[in-house]
Amino acid sequence: MSQCEDAFGTYEKCDFAEGMELEKKEQKKAPKGAAPSHLPLSPERAIALLYVLLAVAFVFFMALTIVNLQRVSAVWEELKRARMHTESSHTTAWYNLSEVQHSLGQQLSGDLQVIQGQLLRVSREVENVWRNLTQCRAECGEELSDRLRVLAAEKPWLEVVLRQLTEVEQEQSRALALLNASLEETRGLSARFEALRLRAGCPTGWQEFATSCYFFSTDAKPWLTARNYCTNHKAHLVIIDNEEENGFLARHITDNQVFWLGLSDTESEGNWQWVDRRSRSFLSWNNGEPNDAGHDGEDCAIIYSNGRWNDIGCSSNEAWICEQTF
Ligand code: BGC
Numbered sequence: 394m395s396q397c398e399d400a401f402g403t404y405e406k407c408d409f410a411e412g413m414e415l416e417k418k419e420q421k422k423a424p425k426g427a428a429p430s431h432l433p434l435s436p437e438r439a440i441a442l443l444y445v446l447l448a449v450a451f452v453f454f455m456a457l458t459i460v461n462l463q464r465v466s467a468v469w470e471e472l473k474r475a476r477m478h479t480e481s482s483h484t485t486a487w488y489n490l491s492e493v494q495h496s497l498g499q500q501l502s503g504d505l506q507v508i509q510g511q512l513l514r515v516s517r518e519v520e521n522v523w524r525n526l527t528q529c530r531a532e533c534g535e536e537l538s539d540r541l542r543v544l545a546a547e548k549p550w551l552e553v554v555l556r557q558l559t560e561v562e563q564e565q566s567r568a569l570a571l572l573n574a575s576l577e578e579t580r581g582l583s584a585r586f587e588a589l590r591l592r593a594g595c596p597t598g599w600q601e602f603a604t605s606c607y608f609f610s611t612d613a614k615p616w617l618t619a620r621n622y623c624t625n626h627k628a629h630l631v632i633i634d635n636e637e638e639n640g641f642l643a644r645h646i647t648d649n650q651v652f653w654l655g656l657s658d659t660e661s662e663g664n665w666q667w668v669d670r671r672s673r674s675f676l677s678w679n680n681g682e683p684n685d686a687g688h689d690g691e692d693c694a695i696i697y698s699n700g701r702w703n704d705i706g707c708s709s710n711e712a713w714i715c716e717q718t719f
């Protein structure tokens with residue numbers, strides 16, 4: 394225990410005496426000539442030091458407070474801004490929500506109105522149909538019975554018409570049978586006529602070949618006159634169907650003789666047609682013919698003694714051959 398602890402109220406002196414004592418001890422330990430490690434701290438200096446420390450602490454505290462205040466104010470500002478932003482977001486969201494609500498409400502009410510209108514229309518139509526049906530039940534019944542009465546009145550007359558129709562039908566069948574019989578008779582007659590004609594042969598001056606009679610003219614006329622001549626004699630200007638017929642004709646033609654054929658292209662140049670307007674595959678044009686030579690062209694055909702054909706002007710006067718088919 395230290396001596397200083399016994400004496401009440403002398404702590405400071407004791408401490409100070411102890412300090413002095415310690416200082417002396419340290420001076421003895423230190424080598425000679427070395428400076429003392431620090432100056433002795435007087436009470437005034439200590440108090441001053443304390444004040445200084447207090448001032449520094451105060452300044453430090455104030456600085457800290459200011460800094461913290463600034464921070465707090467910055468945070469406060471931030472919070473204010475955040476709050477304002479949140480408020481504005483809330484306002485916008487609320488506005489949008491109310492807009493959506495409003496438009497939805499409008500749309501829904503519009504749709505509802507449309508549906509309501511349609512329902513009204515449908516119910517009116519149903520009402521109309523029902524009214525018509527009710528009305529018709531009475532009127533239609535009357536109309537139907539009227540029609541039935543008319544039909545019943547017309548029945549006898551209809552029966553008469555039906556009977557007449559049956560009679561007409563029977564008459565028609567009888568007429569058809571008669572017609573068939575007549576046709577058969579005609580066929581028989583024409584067969585008999587054909588047999589007689591065959592027995593009689595071709596008219597005088599006409600040559601027979603296969604199933605035709607041929608007339609070789611001695612006169613010379615333009616093609617049209619020759620064609621009319623044949624027509625007037627129940628014949629036509631000769632039509633050559635095949636090589637055999639062509640050969641038969643050629644054999645009846647002497648050298649330097651030519652005869653009109655029933656062949657021309659007067660209707661359409663180059664489109665050669667027989668007088669019956671039916672086409673045939675057999676042709677016997679001379680080499681280089683038909684050539685439509687000359688100023689006026691050549692539209693009617695002739696046959697030479699060698700059986701070859703040529704086209705010449707139709708107005709030329711030539712002999713001709715008529716053909717009469719059995
Ligand atoms: C020609 C024929 C023509 C005839 C007229 C002959 O010399 O070869 O094509 O039709 O003359 O006369």
Ligand code: CA
Pocket residue numbers: 682683684685686691703704705
């Ligand atoms: Ca010619």
